[in-house]
Amino acid sequence: MINxxxxxxxxxxGYLFPEIAKRRREFxxxxxxxxxISLGIGNTTEPIxxxxxxxxLGGASALADVKTYSGYADDSAGFTKLREKIAxxxxxxxxxxxxxxxxxxxxxxxxxxxxxxxAEVKVAVQDPSYPVYVDGSVLAGAAxxxxxxxxxGITYLPCTAENNFFPNLDLIPQNSLIYFCSPNNPxxxxxxxxxxxxxxxxxxxxxxxxxxDAAYSEFIRxxxxxxxxxxxxxxxxxxxxxxxxxxxxxxxxVRLGWSIVPKALKYxxxxxxxxxxxxxxxxxxxxxxxIAQAGGLAAIDEKGLEEMRALTDFYLGNAKxxxxxxxxxxxxxxxxxxxxxxxAHFPGRDSWExxxxxxxxxxxxxxxxxxxxxxxxxxxxFSAFGHRENVEEACRRLKSNFI
Amino acid sequence: MINxxxxxxxxxxGYLFPEIAKRRREFxxxxxxxxxISLGIGNTTEPIxxxxxxxxLGGASALADVKTYSGYADDSAGFTKLREKIAxxxxxxxxxxxxxxxxxxxxxxxxxxxxxxxAEVKVAVQDPSYPVYVDGSVLAGAAxxxxxxxxxGITYLPCTAENNFFPNLDLIPQNSLIYFCSPNNPxxxxxxxxxxxxxxxxxxxxxxxxxxDAAYSEFIRxxxxxxxxxxxxxxxxxxxxxxxxxxxxxxxxVRLGWSIVPKALKYxxxxxxxxxxxxxxxxxxxxxxxIAQAGGLAAIDEKGLEEMRALTDFYLGNAKxxxxxxxxxxxxxxxxxxxxxxxAHFPGRDSWExxxxxxxxxxxxxxxxxxxxxxxxxxxxFSAFGHRENVEEACRRLKSNFI
Numbered sequence: 081m082i083n084x085x086x087x088x089x090x091x092x093x094g095y096l097f098p099e100i101a102k103r104r105r106e107f108x109x110x111x112x113x114x115x116x117i118s119l120g121i122g123n124t125t126e127p128i129x130x131x132x133x134x135x136x137l138g139g140a141s142a143l144a145d146v147k148t149y150s151g152y153a154d155d156s157a158g159f160t161k162l163r164e165k166i167a168x169x170x171x172x173x174x175x176x177x178x179x180x181x182x183x184x185x186x187x188x189x190x191x192x193x194x195x196x197x198x199a200e201v202k203v204a205v206q207d208p209s210y211p212v213y214v215d216g217s218v219l220a221g222a223a224x225x226x227x228x229x230x231x232x233g234i235t236y237l238p239c240t241a242e243n244n245f246f247p248n249l250d251l252i253p254q255n256s257l258i259y260f261c262s263p264n265n266p267x268x269x270x271x272x273x274x275x276x277x278x279x280x281x282x283x284x285x286x287x288x289x290x291x292x293d294a295a296y297s298e299f300i301r302x303x304x305x306x307x308x309x310x311x312x313x314x315x316x317x318x319x320x321x322x323x324x325x326x327x328x329x330x331x332x333x334v335r336l337g338w339s340i341v342p343k344a345l346k347y348x349x350x351x352x353x354x355x356x357x358x359x360x361x362x363x364x365x366x367x368x369x370x371i372a373q374a375g376g377l378a379a380i381d382e383k384g385l386e387e388m389r390a391l392t393d394f395y396l397g398n399a400k401x402x403x404x405x406x407x408x409x410x411x412x413x414x415x416x417x418x419x420x421x422x423x424a425h426f427p428g429r430d431s432w433e434x435x436x437x438x439x440x441x442x443x444x445x446x447x448x449x450x451x452x453x454x455x456x457x458x459x460x461x462f463s464a465f466g467h468r469e470n471v472e473e474a475c476r477r478l479k480s481n482f483i
Numbered sequence: 484m485i486n487x488x489x490x491x492x493x494x495x496x497g498y499l500f501p502e503i504a505k506r507r508r509e510f511x512x513x514x515x516x517x518x519x520i521s522l523g524i525g526n527t528t529e530p531i532x533x534x535x536x537x538x539x540l541g542g543a544s545a546l547a548d549v550k551t552y553s554g555y556a557d558d559s560a561g562f563t564k565l566r567e568k569i570a571x572x573x574x575x576x577x578x579x580x581x582x583x584x585x586x587x588x589x590x591x592x593x594x595x596x597x598x599x600x601x602a603e604v605k606v607a608v609q610d611p612s613y614p615v616y617v618d619g620s621v622l623a624g625a626a627x628x629x630x631x632x633x634x635x636g637i638t639y640l641p642c643t644a645e646n647n648f649f650p651n652l653d654l655i656p657q658n659s660l661i662y663f664c665s666p667n668n669p670x671x672x673x674x675x676x677x678x679x680x681x682x683x684x685x686x687x688x689x690x691x692x693x694x695x696d697a698a699y700s701e702f703i704r705x706x707x708x709x710x711x712x713x714x715x716x717x718x719x720x721x722x723x724x725x726x727x728x729x730x731x732x733x734x735x736x737v738r739l740g741w742s743i744v745p746k747a748l749k750y751x752x753x754x755x756x757x758x759x760x761x762x763x764x765x766x767x768x769x770x771x772x773x774i775a776q777a778g779g780l781a782a783i784d785e786k787g788l789e790e791m792r793a794l795t796d797f798y799l800g801n802a803k804x805x806x807x808x809x810x811x812x813x814x815x816x817x818x819x820x821x822x823x824x825x826x827a828h829f830p831g832r833d834s835w836e837x838x839x840x841x842x843x844x845x846x847x848x849x850x851x852x853x854x855x856x857x858x859x860x861x862x863x864x865f866s867a868f869g870h871r872e873n874v875e876e877a878c879r880r881l882k883s884n885f886i
Binding site: 081082083084085086087088091097098101121123124125126127128129130133136137139140141143144145146149150151152153154155184185187188190191192195196197198199200201212215216219221255256257287288289330332333334335346347348349351356359360362363364365366367368369370371372375465467 | 484485486487488489490491494500501504524526527528529530531532533536539540542543544546547548549552553554555556557558587588590591593594595598599600601602603604615618619622624658659660690691692729733735736737738749750751752754759762763765766767768769770771772773774775778868870
């Protein structure tokens with residue numbers, strides 16, 4: 081008989097969001113009349129806007145005509161034109177098209193990226209953080225054993241109210257892979273230029289590589305905040321960036337993202353990470369859907385970028401409502417200004433307990449902070465993804481029912 | 484500094500198809516007037532037929548309307564309706580919907596499946612075989628060192644003219660993961676019921692798990708040949724199946740496939756492989772595109788299945804032309820009857836040399852057999868994916884220019 085990969089046995093609990101969905105279903109079954117509103121999972125709710133949608137439709141139509149039909153590409157890295165447009169639209173002169181790798185989304189890229197560094201690499205993560213950084217490291221065998229509140233092989237970098245949700249960089253081990261997300265999921269904190277400069281300098285001096293998750297960069301409204309790690313000097317020798325069309329274009333179900341792996345990024349041996357990334361993707365991935373890529377082309381031309389702005393403005397409007405409601409209730413929170421997440425503090429309380437209380441009293445689904453790591457305890461994440469009337473109703477219920 | 488994953492350094496040469504594309508580009512640059520015809524990579528060329536395409540268009544249109552918009556699913560395994568329809572259309576009563584996992588394609592599934600078994604599992608592959616089985620095992624650290632013509636940790640099961648392209652099952656090691664593809668890529672050989680029964684019995688008696696790649700099953704025309712491993716008794720306790728919409732529906736660029744992981748399949752520990760597969764997918768994958776899934780629903784209703792039949796008939800017509808041309812030329816070959824590949828034998832010759840000779844004399848791109856494993860030496864694979872007029876022209880050139 082064949083053994084189970086011990087790395088799978090090493091993953092703790094179920095993946096966070098299916099667990100929340102399960103608890104929601106159980107609550108709904110027990111309370112069939114409840115009108116549940118989800119401010120839990122960060123899932124888009126608003127339709128794709130017309131110009132971008134026309135791109136998707138055009139991509140699908142092209143496949144019905146022998147003159148415009150396309151199958152596999154020679155290379156999994158995506159349409160050359162899309163790689164060029166991503167480099168131009170989001171990175172100006174900072175990134176070359178052959179440093180852009182189109183994919184089926186940031187989560188999938190993060191799963192594959194860990195393959196570049198194998199089971200021996202040390203891993204550091206912001207705490208709290210998106211569960212895939214840790215779970216992906218566990219699957220790759222890089223996490224070490226579970227020790228009650230975390231993995232022995234992972235360095236958790238607490239991001240708390242005390243440090244203004246930016247970690248103490250002195251905690252980062254030498255030669256480690258640093259997962260860093262800004263605007264942050266779940267805290268909503270967005271690192272400023274000085275903080276990111278300190279991060280890049282720390283990575284270079286310690287021989288680290290940063291995997292910079294910029295999936296929420298299009299929500300940044302403060303022009304002083306960097307949207308890409310490559311706006312920081314020398315980042316190209318120490319950082320990979322992942323990003324996605326999911327949230328700004330409403331593509332969560334369409335599946336389209338990208339990664340940037342600079343040609344200047346090297347392993348200890350001097351070999352090119354960019355070359356390996358191409359090899360890994362061509363080996364176990366076959367490229368993003370050509371329909372999704374056609375949509376991506378539309379999403380980042382002039383009209384598409386206007387639609388992206390309108391869609392992110394809409395969700396930021398929700399975020400403002402949630403944030404001001406919580407503030408009126410006297411609940412401390414951050415985020416929601418340059419990000420679609422609001423991170424609310426319930427000092428001294430268990431976050432799953434707060435999750436349950438909000439669900440029961442308000443029929444509103446949130447995400448318990450402890451699901452994102454030990455430092456998430458006593459926090460709850462509110463997602464700004466929802467229809468306006470639902471967000472307004474959720475805010476009314478919070479104010480009237482949650483004391 | 485961070486080290487390169489040693490498993491990546493362990494992959495030999497570039498991935499086969501980019502290498503062929505590179506040689507083709509070099510030939511084209513040196514011979515700018517040559518009208519090159521590709522019978523190399525198995526890439527679809529014919530448009531998606533109207534009913535199936537309407538499904539894709541409907542999927543894209545739905546995203547523009549708030550009433551039908553969808554984002555992520557709660558679970559990465561795909562639309563419930565699509566899982567049900569796949570179970571009904573291709574497996575009758577053999578498989579349950581919750582044993583079906585919708586994906587972005589067979590290649591990607593194969594990359595993720597290896598994660599279930601980790602670096603310690605022994606691997607056996609048909610030789611020749613689709614490169615991803617071996618390369619995926621190398622990436623997972625399960626292949627051992629390179630030993631000149633193969634990896635120390637992989638058992639190669641030669642499929643040659645002498646054994647009628649079905650391997651000697653006695654060579655399969657105890658407790659190994661067996662990659663088995665039928666109709667086979669590249670040989671085109673399709674295993675019959677007796678052969679698959681012997682394979683299943685061997686797997687059970689040796690404690691093995693089969694990963695059965697059925698990506699070409701819709702090309703089977705002989706009603707006596709099984710299209711799924713689950714048509715064989717007891718396969719559900721020893722086999723995973725992967726399959727794809729790529730070839731039968733023209734979805735190579737759309738990205739839609741599925742895997743079957745039976746609930747009866749267990750590790751040595753008795754734990755469920757199905758449960759782990761769901762966990763792995765939810766951790767590092769986010770589901771197939773909802774547009775592709777809408778197309779998949781159309782592709783397997785009554786009209787869609789008729790279109791699948793028409794499309795596979797067309798490519799089988801190409802295959803017949805290629806096969807009869809080679810036979811008229813006195814070249815021994817198999818495949819092309821229940822599969823879109825023809826495997827042509829050039830005894831005593833190097834397959835890259837034959838590849839080059841055909842490219843130079845006929846301006847026809849093929850795939851050298853050695854790219855699929857040591858036993859592929861002296862063979863060349865012809866793919867039947869192409870426009871009819873190109874296949875006819877390629878056949879004319881082969882007959883007149885290749886002596």
